[in-house]
Amino acid sequence: MAYLLSKENFAKMSEFIYRKSGIFLEEDKHFEKLAKYIDSRCGALSFDNFRKYFFKLRFEDKDGEEFQALMNGITVNETYFFREKDQFEVLVNTILPELHRAMPASKPIRILSSPCSTGEEPYSIVLHIVEEGKVVEQRDIEVVGIDIDSTVIKKAQIAKYSDRSIHAIPKNILSKWFTKNTMGYELSKDLQGSVDLQVANVFDKAQMRKLGKFDVIFSRNMLIYFDDASRKEVAMTFYDMLNPGGFVLLGHAEYMSRIVSVFKARKIDNTLIYQK
Secondary structure, eight states: OOOOOOHHHHHHHHHHHHHHHHHHHHHHHHHHHHHHHHHHHHHHOOSSHHHHHIIIIIOOTSHHHHHHHHHHHHHOOOOOOTHHHHHHHHIIIIIHHHHHHHSTTTTTTEESSSSSTTHHHHHHHHHHHHHOOHHHHOOOOEEEEEEEEEHHHHHHHTTOOHHHHHHSSSSSHHHHHHHHHHHTTEEOHHHTTEEEEEETTTTTTHHHHHHEEEEEEOOOGGGGGBBBHHHHHHHHHHHHHHHEOOOOEETOOOOOOGGGGSSEEEEEEEEEEOOO
């Protein structure tokens, strides 16, 4: 099939996307998906060649909506509730009690989920916090979820999920906090407002600064999409966003010690966490 996107122009697009988002697209893995997306957008915009689309993206996208649509079209959002559950258990059994003892009583504990996709991760954090119950009864805990994809943020705000998304949730917790209907499962209204969900790009320094400081950052399976330079930049952004003594949790296949050396690695019940 002939696409409007050539191999030469793929290189231009991938470089542009990399500079704007830090996401590195490999030609053999991503050419077809990007080409199909561009064909679709050019059809919607009545463009007959790639050059017109690229011009719009680079010079006419003043509000960033076209680039946002591009990110929505090419990013992967594969997740489910209680994924890598051991990390949530370390959060409620070790990290939160440590922070609670060390922090002034009036100060809230702030947790960031980046990227939060359709909400399964930040809502899993909230579910573990309310089920454990102890720290949250004594101190405010704020959970913020961010993602570069605006469509998944909207889905997270609706908080309706498929059988696949909820398959790992224990039945007693599922029945307590979810309502089953013909379309799947809806999270309890009591918890839907418990996460502050926002569209944000981890490479946009101004956006990240506006989020404020955090005590815990979950960033699982995002850094694998970046090259070494971008991973280091994001790791240092997280370092700057953390309060002293704060924690970062990565995906099981990601190792902060291979990216930067500013964090102290700790192993708790076979789970690696990283502390500022």
